[in-house]
Amino acid sequence: MEDLVMMSSVNPVPDFWRGKRVLLTGHTGFKGSWLALWLHRLGAKVIGISLTPVTTPNLFDLASIETITDSHFCDIRDATLLAALINKAQPEIVFHLAAQALVRASYRDPLATFATNIQGSANVLDALRPLDSVRAVVAITTDKVYQNLEQPPYPYRETDVLGGHDPYSASKAAAEIVIASYRDSYLNEKGIAVASARAGNVIGGGDWSEDRLIPDAIRAWNANQPLQIRRPQATRPWQHVLEPLFGYIKLAENLWQQPALAGAYNFGPETHEAATVREVVQLAQSAYGRGQVTWGDGSQGPHEAGWLALEIVKARTLLGVKPRWSLAEAVQRTMHWYRLQLEGAGARAACEADIAIYEAANYSGQAS
Template identity: 30%
Template structure:
């Protein structure tokens, strides 16, 4: 299914100064692409990026600037990762969340039309399937988000599908599990790995909300980057889960981090957060079949890399 790659494609990464986006930029540069980045630097940092990519400091809600930038750079593939990623902020201000996560995506879809660029969108698997979803959840499970963040991501996916029907485009959405790895700020959907690794390094006790039995599908950032590369190179559009299919509880996470740090982490427990999912895991057999993608990094290995990164002072240019 993969299209033969042309050497030196023109690519654009929105949110390229962020955690996942900056690793993706490195991978695209490494394979010889000309890379442009859009980032408003609201949570991203230029210091995560090498000198090579052209960084456009643009807010994706600014349609005119997005359109002008894309007309000038003429990207062939747009990896769209810029987002308001804070689930609790989305509850506090759903309109702002939708302005960025829905409105910003529509701006990109419109701007991509004249240059015929394919969009690969970073959606969520962890915040999309509801409380009643079978585990692991495949792409056929009806989304039932518990927060505006998931609703906005689903809405943006619907616009991608609509544009594919209206204009014959091949836009694609990847529903990511809880992504973790070096360079991650301790906010967002999977910040818990970075937070707990930091606690282990400083000899502090991590706080667990609830009893620690709640599970998530933790997927290593290097594997997620490979999923974006594969989706960008694949002709048809579609929606694919990107996860391991494995549930890991918060207590198991503490165990893995204790092993990586070679010290016993003693968590303290706080009341559960209302509305928090008890279980989550993503069935990614379709991504394996259609994109040739597999989650190659065992969680013990990924967590050891995060701990090593924390131990080394959390450098912004840390490798995978």
């Protein structure tokens, strides 16, 4: 009966999460801060391991994430310190988000990207080997782990060939192999269910990362400067940050009850909802009420894929996870968040309001 409750529940199950010790690596980042807030809302005891925030401003500080987590600052490349922190935490569930997460930054420093995303992930998984407390691990990679042949409208499936042109994509594809190896060689034998999660391009309030579309737009438009767009026709599986986080949470719930569900999962919009950069920018302009744009011709900067979409049938079928918010709704919620923040609203309150609205929505994006 408990298994059926997990599988059929539309939202995360507070009774499941209440009091659970949850390790969250990368809790100072954009997605990590949102996930920490949601897990805290569900009653989990969140232990965070991460670098200090890398941008100013940042959601971790603005939403006072440190006050709701047992927070530790550690580079996941430091295997000794990392293992000591994880052993002390004795987590029951692990979300591994810590990463060097930017494509253009990976071109500038490929070795740091490989060390963080490959060796760092191995360090996290290796630290779990001696523990008897862990039951489920969700390791986050990216939609860019696939060997991208750029053949629209083909969406990549979890069984497709891994690859990566740029160092970031290559490092995440390699991390997928590391995750599978630790699962099959060690963690399965200990009864630890391990899954990897491959999410599409994420937008949402509180992101100030470099070289990301919405943060770049906010910075430019608030300074009354035009937004510089390199590749307006590049197509990506855009989604609000709450969409993949919901997927990660439901994946962990299901792994706890049904370890046989371990494996790789895509989380993104329906294939037909993949959109160009130009379409997203135009939606953002409309939602924000202002903003000039300078459109490039696609020739600027290093190689970036022109087309990418994900097939999400597996998550929908096995986990009951599918998108709730359309692209238009995701952009509107995102720009509304930044407007509230500009007007002096509290970041945590704005995030918690979005989480409540998301949980109250049905799968057409309307209030239920």
